[in-house]
Amino acid sequence: MKHNEALDDLSKEELIRLIGLYSKNWLALDGVWFQSIEQKLGMDEAMLHDARAWERFTVIEARRIKKFLGLPEYAGLGGLKKALSLRFYANINEDEAILRGNTLLYRTxxxxxxxxxARKNMEFHPCKPVGEIEYAGFARTIDPRVTCTCVSCYPQITDDTCACSWLFTLHE
Known part of the structure; x- marks a missing residue:
């Protein structure tokens, strides 16, 4: 991989801020293309393409993080927790991951x-269907023994103390 020499002169704090900036840019791109389809063709069409994109992207992201961390094929919930903490989202959303026995509760x-x-007075993004694809695919890539269940996610909020909540279970 090409090395960007401009990074050599940055401090650790500047590099961390840059990662945050890159994460915001990535999310902006994700939102811009989604809203373009949403405005032109409607929410259903945008969600269809969003699901297709996340089905592929989540596996790519998980594989790269898994390789970066040097995780084994069966990384378990501990490996999943580490991998979740390095996703782009982890740099821009507030989250928590609670490991209990054979489950990991991940809450945004x-x-x-x-x-x-909300700031733009837009309808909330109906994340749940895409989230089910995204989080299950990410977990399965980290460890194929892990399944994912939605606990709470718009439009089916069952826990108003968080934006969304996902339960990962390790089946040994």
Whole structure:
């Protein structure tokens, strides 16, 4: 991979800020293309393409993070927790991951996407169907023994203390 020499002169703090900036840029691109389809063809069409994109992207992201961390094929919930902490989202959303026995509860406490849509007086993004594809695919790539269940996600909010909540279960 090409090395960007401009990074050599940046401090650790500047590099961390740059990662945050890159994460915001990535999310902006994701939102811009989604809203373009949403405005032109409607929410259903935008969601169809969003699901297709996330089905592929989540596996790519998980594989790269898994390789970066040097995780084994069966990384378990500990490996999944580490991998979730390095996703782009982890740099821009407030979240928490609670490991208990053979389950990992992952909660997004504050979601940049929904916060932005609220500021713009837009309908909330109906994340649940795409989230089910995204989180299950990510977990399965980290460890094929892990399944994912939605606990709470718009439009089916069952926990108003967070933006969304996902339960990962390790089946040994």
């Amino acid at each position: 406490l504050s979601c940049r996407v929904q916060n932005a849509r």
